[in-house]
Amino acid sequence: MLTRLSIRNVVLIEALDLDFSHGLGVLTGETGAGKSILLDALGLVLGNRADSGLVRSGEDQASVTASFEFARLPGGIQAVLGEAAVDVEPGEPLIVKRRVKADGGSKAFVNDQPVSAGLLRELAGHLVELHGQHDDRGLVNPRGHRLLLDRYAGADAAGLEAAWKGWRSAADALDEARAAVTKAGADRDxxxxxxxxxxxxxxxxxxxxxxxxxxxxxxxxxxxxxxxxxxxxxxxxxxxxxxxxxxxxxxxxxxxxxxxxxxxxxxxxxxxxxxxxxxxxxxxxxxxxxxxxxxxxxxxxxxxxxxxxxxxxxxxxxxxxxxxxxxxxxxLDLIEGGEAGLAELEAAAAAAGERYRAKAAALSALRSEAAVRLDAAVAGELAPLKLDAAKFRTSVTRLPDDRWGPAGMDAVEFLISTNPGAPFAPLAKIASGGELSRFILALKVALAEQGGAATVIFDEIDRGVGGAVASAIGERLSRLAEGGQLLAVTHSPQVAARGQQHYVIAKSSEGTVTRTSVHLLDAAGRQEEIARMLSGAEVTAEARAQADRLLEGV
Structure with missing residues (x-):
């Protein structure tokens, strides 16, 4: 999980050190206070484009350092680091750093070892899952839908991949032998x-x-x-x-x-x-x-x-x-004994193909059954999130034979219909920003995904909703954060009240210098901030009382 974020000279942030822990952390503040700057800074260590415009005016460079700690380094991260020959000792934190110069150019480091920005992007999918208004990754990207459904179904994806490799190996051996016999036969005389x-x-x-x-x-x-x-x-x-x-x-x-x-x-x-x-x-x-x-x-x-x-x-x-x-x-011996050898290889390839097809067909059936359960689970989450007119469908379709692979013979995609009678289409194509975020939340709750990114961030998932819907969003974010780490940038007091750690983002000016700061609030500070979110510019006694009721209710 993300344990510490240190930012130096990024736009309005001069110097900032934030510590995070397990559970649900919420970030609030007035519009324009700098929440987007915080996410842009985090994006740097996740491999986003290094824009020299992020460097604070008058400074030579900006830097962002993010520390992640794990009880045991996840396998996906180990694989990425191993391929890049980056060593991380067992038990030590994973420290990712990015520096951006005002005149252009950037440098990236993992545990003080120089790496490419491309490596940071590979690590990003395992470290942070960000869902925002215009997210085109994570649950929205169809490339990951099959893996998510397989996890939900408890499928033996590794067994199918091994069967695929065995089949391809046997088929390749047969092709090579056939080519050799054909060539040798042509050259016999x-x-x-x-x-x-x-x-x-x-x-x-x-x-x-x-x-x-x-x-x-x-x-x-x-x-x-x-x-x-x-x-x-x-x-x-x-x-x-x-x-x-x-x-x-x-x-x-x-x-x-x-x-x-x-x-x-x-x-x-x-x-x-x-x-x-x-x-x-x-x-x-x-x-x-x-x-x-x-x-x-x-x-x-x-x-x-x-x-x-x-x-x-x-x-x-x-x-x-x-x-x-x-x-x-x-x-010449190959020519003479080639037919017998080819027969053995043909039999081996056919048997390997049957093993793969049997496993792939079983997995396809498992996916179809799990898709029905997942559709029902998501449907149960839609009404409380003010998406009762929408429908969700997990599409499992058979691929042509030439597109079968180690993941099987199916294409999987999550589809939605936002209005009665409207056709189903991909998430990102027909859902508005607010709807998309709530669909993603419903999916996350239904999937109860284990093995995703270490830290999940929702950026203004509650935009445009309030009351019971905001309460439903807060309850689901809190449930998702159990046993993991979830950060939510929010304008909703109902969501903010659910946070186990509450950070406030504020902007201040001294003469011509403007700064953005972030502070972890204590109990009294939380009451005051939630009261501000409830009442607006002037915090009233009634707003404080309502803030207390929200905090007590969770």
């Missing part, structure tokens, strides 16, 4: 031809790299063949350097024992022979590795050309060709 080509080619992962390395090696052998042949000639034959080393080692071996230096020379020569032999072995192996076989090289290049040409054809890398083969086989 092409798939078979492509798969036959790939199967004949038998590509292997990593094959391109292996072939490229083999080709590069052969091409090196072709380049180095002359050098290798010359080197091999130097190391082979009876007149080669290695043969000479070995011959020298044999001769030296026969005389090495004659002197230590000869033995050392033999050891050095043996090492040279070993190193030279290793060089000979490596040259031989290098020659084998780099052997150049023109036929083999031609085969490798032909294979690489075929693989790369196939990869270009299928717009992929050579190493992806084996995967592409597997995909083609899977697509």
């Amino acid at each position: 092409l798939l078979l031809a492509h798969l036959a080509e790939l199967t004949a080619l038998e590509p292997a992962e990593g094959e391109e790299e292996q072939l490229a390395e083999a080709r590069a090696t052969m091409q090196k052998g072709e380049r180095l063949s002359g050098d290798l042949a010359e080197l091999q000639h130097l190391w082979t034959g009876s007149d080669s350097a290695l043969a000479g080393l070995r011959s020298a080692a044999r001769r030296l071996d026969r005389i090495a024992g004659e002197h230590p230096l000869l033995a050392d020379a033999l050891a050095a020569l043996d090492r040279a022979v070993i190193e030279a032999s290793e060089a000979e072995d490596k040259l031989g192996r290098a020659g084998e590795a780099l052997s150049h076989d023109p036929a083999a090289l031609d085969g490798i290049e032909t294979r690489l050309f075929e693989l790369r040409a196939m990869a270009r054809k299928h717009q992929c890398q050579v190493d992806d060709l084996p995967r592409r083969m597997r995909e083609m086989r899977a697509e």
Whole structure:
């Protein structure tokens, strides 16, 4: 509920801090005192357009801060804040602030976190429900009528939404499968031809790299063949350097024992022979590795050309060709097994559709039954509100199949006929301002809505009525406020007497400066204000006595 409203420099309000509590709060004051300014200020924190004309003359900016407290943050508010990534700790108040600059522009905050005005508008529907002379939201807006009727009927809207989602999911899966089978069937012959080509080619992962390395090696052998042949000639034959080393080692071996230096020379020569032999072995192996076989090289290049040409054809890398083969086989398997799969999906979609239709039909019947009860309940409220010639009807009509959705197969709208024999039409189209407010009050009482906005405000719902009708309005506002919070801007003493908190709005002038102020009245102040509302400019003893009777009567 709304617990505090702080206003700074809004039109005639210089500085104002108001505290509110549960129950019915009434706001009264003379015409032109500034009640509309108070509502305009509240509208700012509810996301209304930031008009720089609201900034008090001579000031740079205006600001409005509204504090809301809940035993537990309602789910709708949690969802809006969660989507906007705004954190509110459990148990702490929700503080909404809006600043408007005199030169244009505004800033909005929720618990000191910057937010958009759009977020404030999303929160507004959960925080404050405002019903005024020209209200086009709340109960007047047909978009909310179906939800209100469902709450009144105690309908399982969540179960129907789940059935709808299940049906749509099954239908989407069926559509996707049908599209895939249709596409695959059209491509069957092409798939078979492509798969036959790939199967004949038998590509292997990593094959391109292996072939490229083999080709590069052969091409090196072709380049180095002359050098290798010359080197091999130097190391082979009876007149080669290695043969000479070995011959020298044999001769030296026969005389090495004659002197230590000869033995050392033999050891050095043996090492040279070993190193030279290793060089000979490596040259031989290098020659084998780099052997150049023109036929083999031609085969490798032909294979690489075929693989790369196939990869270009299928717009992929050579190493992806084996995967592409597997995909083609899977697509062909889908074609072959598609009919059986489609039959299963068709059965699942049909069953899900039947579940949805059954729930939607049951909800439709529940709505029709609840509509009759609601019409009777509203009818019982109309006569005391001086609307006895009017009639109310809850229209429940079946939508075309293509407009069914998670909320069911019905369109729901509240209609009225204000005169005998007149056709039924939407609330906002045929009701005058005063009639509309009283219709809304009758609806609110009949619905006894739980789960609406945290705070409900009625702006001059009693305009143009008095006596018994005003008393009936006051009694119903008081009843609606039980267990919640309702604020009423009123000119009626009968309504004002019902208030549990009474605020008076007054305008004063000092020289050229005019200010609007709001005060919470005590018991004596309430008596005096209600007496003023009864008598006019001069408060008489009789008016005070009548005010006492009104206050005692409630």
